[in-house]
Amino acid sequence: MLILESHGLTKHFGDVHALQGLDLQLSEGVSGLVGPNGAGKTTTIGILLGLLRPDGGRASVFGFDCWSDSFEVRRRVGVLHEKPVYPSSFTGRRYLEYVAEFYGVGDPNNQADRLLRVVGFPVEAADRKIGTYSAGMVQRIGLAQALIGEPRLVILDEPTANLDPVGRAEFLEKIRELHREQDISFLVSTHILGELERVCDQVAIINNGVVKEQGRIAELAKKYEAENYVIIVSKPQLLVKEVEESGFAEDVTVDGTRVLVRTDSWQQLQDEVIHAVKKNKLRLVAFGPQYGLLESIYRKVMEKEEND
């Protein structure tokens, strides 16, 4: 079921055209909104939440117009903004209690306690002022406040930007867990594609304020097959010679100990590498796509746009 859609969305700030006819359709699940800096991701989120008024086009969430019915949209949507700032003089618990009151939650104290546990926030720190929290703790408070009011959709704008690698992994796992256990849909805006790939079912790639590609990742993977591969092997020059002689690769280069191959025939490359390893008694250390699945799709979409 579609939960979010926009048609011909335009928005400009002075001379900057942030959105130039954005057509976006996302259904339930964990979705990714990816694109380079300045692509229009945060502007899109601002419009979806009724914080920005579109110059043209229409956007709706759960069927409610994002500007004229934005109150109804916000009742059903939680959000963690990019680099969120919460009043530093409030304690984490007090802040969550206030947000629970804004959502009309019956027992704000219990709700705050429950969500602190859900997001794995250290309970002993809940009564400290937010100004004393680490970036990771602020991000967890941010996720907790986004979950108040039992939202059906949670929008996360660059949620892992301030986190260390372990914190990122835990945060993304929490998203997956919340979707699995509480059936909450997520829209994650980021440009860290490797992380997104682990949690997303579907993705929309935007650039220059236009959706360049969208759909389920599995379907996009079929459409945009990976074609850059990396092989780490002892005596890489021998492997390069074998691959070049076979003639199916578009490009073969050596980068230190890595052999980079560009080809649209994954099966033939596999056969050729195995053959070369056996024949020359090479030691194969690693072999696979150079980029992650989502990154490959993203690169191809961007290359296609440049070529067009």
Next chain:
Amino acid sequence: MTEKPSKTPGRFISLVRWELEKAFSFATLAIIIAVVLYITVPATYGGSSSPSQIPSLESLLERFASGWTRSWSYQVSGFFMYGAFIFSALASNSLSRDMSRGYMRVLLSYPIGRTKFLLSKILVLLFVPFFVFMCCLLFVAALVFPGLFWHMKASSVAYMMLVALVQMLFMLAVSFSTSLHIRQPVMSFLASVVTLIAMQQMGVYLVAPYKYLLPTGSTMILMDYHFSQYMFGSYYSYNDLAMALFGMTVIPAILLVLNIIYFKSRFET
């Protein structure tokens, strides 16, 4: 896919509490106490700048005879200059700082009606003049009831405080409007101070009755209207008084309503 829109009870009280908790600190309290002292002490000591320089009854009578209404007008006009800085700081802290730091973006992402949001801010800012006013009354009561030194009629002191309250509301409306449109806190503070002082100074140069729409003229009318009765009767007409009251109450009210309409229909963050 469209669901039936539903209404949620307002969270206005929560918003007001949020604003109070966020905005008020010991610094704010210190400012309020300073304003209270500024208004009340000169009033109760007969217009002298310090309790240690209390004028004698003879000199007060002399001042009375030589037009001391001007002295009181000066006191209240002085408060306007002082208040221009205080209210610009409070409004800038409440609106521009919220916008520039991102608090407003976060808060408006919750299911909060925009009108309620802005009204909660106005109410909390109105709380300052109201609190100052109440403190002044308590101060006066504390002086009257123990039978302390007292030169002025209680009604005249109360009248002066009422004029100060009206002035505060005027300053609040102007500084609130400026801060809503300028997102950089320091710039909004400066713009608000300059606007208020410019309005006050313009009142000096405009001709009647237009000058009565601005703070200097309207304060002069309101003060003279009351105090000149002790000398030779009021020399201002009811029209003058109406113009002054319009300038100090209706204009700021219209300004606030226009800003609420703008915030609800056009404001983006």
